[in-house]
Amino acid sequence: DQQVKQNSPSLSVQEGRISILNCDYTNSMFDYFLWYKKYPAEGPTFLISISSIKDKNEDGRFTVFLNKSAKHLSLHIVPSQPGDSAVYFCAARSIKAAGNKLTFGGGTRVLVKP
Amino acid sequence: DAMVIQNPRYQVTQFGKPVTLSCSQTLNHNVMYWYQQKSSQAPKLLFHYYDKDFNNEADTPDNFQSRRPNTSFCFLDIRSPGLGDAAMYLCATSRGTQETQYFGPGTRLLVL
Numbered sequence: 652d653q654q655v656k657q658n659s660p661s662l663s664v665q666e667g668r669i670s671i672l673n674c675d676y677t678n679s680m681f682d683y684f685l686w687y688k689k690y691p692a693e694g695p696t697f698l699i700s701i702s703s704i705k706d707k708n709e710d711g712r713f714t715v716f717l718n719k720s721a722k723h724l725s726l727h728i729v730p731s732q733p734g735d736s737a738v739y740f741c742a743a744r745s746i747k748a749a750g751n752k753l754t755f756g757g758g759t760r761v762l763v764k765p
Numbered sequence: 766d767a768m769v770i771q772n773p774r775y776q777v778t779q780f781g782k783p784v785t786l787s788c789s790q791t792l793n794h795n796v797m798y799w800y801q802q803k804s805s806q807a808p809k810l811l812f813h814y815y816d817k818d819f820n821n822e823a824d825t826p827d828n829f830q831s832r833r834p835n836t837s838f839c840f841l842d843i844r845s846p847g848l849g850d851a852a853m854y855l856c857a858t859s860r861g862t863q864e865t866q867y868f869g870p871g872t873r874l875l876v877l
Contacts, residue, residue: 655807694769694855694868740807751796751862755807
């Protein structure tokens with residue numbers, strides 16, 4: 652039972668263009684969402700998050716949008732840079748869940764071409 | 766730099782031979798987590814410690830155990846590794862239970 656899904660396993664985008672990564676979830680108890688970025692041979696690095704009381708959070712080139720009614724969130728990277736090439740994981744948690752348990756999606760591999 | 770360290774980065778073990786993976790942190794965080802990530806899959810939480818309190822996920826096999834002798838260190842013990850336990854094992858920490866989790870680089874386990 653996959654509660655968090657990233658349906659696009661990979662994405663290729665030209666440098667300078669927008670990258671849009673999508674994530675869907677099924678558990679209506681999730682109230683906090685995060686994006687992590689992972690380079691090869693490194694652990695995931697926290698990128699940006701959003702609480703369910705908001706529908707948008709922006710941090711520099713990264714913006715996360717949340718559509719609660721659709722149980723969908725997306726990460727926009729603009730402009731995309733070659734250093735953004737990595738695997739991006741969407742994660743969700745519920746404040747009611749014990750111990751800050753994160754449920755991860757399967758990841759989207761992004762390749763930014765120079 | 767404050768960080769989460771995992772040793773070794775690569776571990777090879779034999780089928781059925783106990784193996785221990787190590788995680789240490791210099792962040793002084795209260796919570797430490799162990800995740801298993803199989804190839805092309807999402808990381809899956811095995812268990813976590815809040816200080817000395819151990820919290821096991823319901824679907825974590827009994828074959829997996831953990832120890833946290835002090836704030837800085839946490840160990841993952843696999844008592845009898847099977848071929849299906851080959852995976853990347855990620856350690857993470859957070860200050861509290863609603864705080865951002867910081868991950869180590871992972872240990873890739875190979876079972877022969």
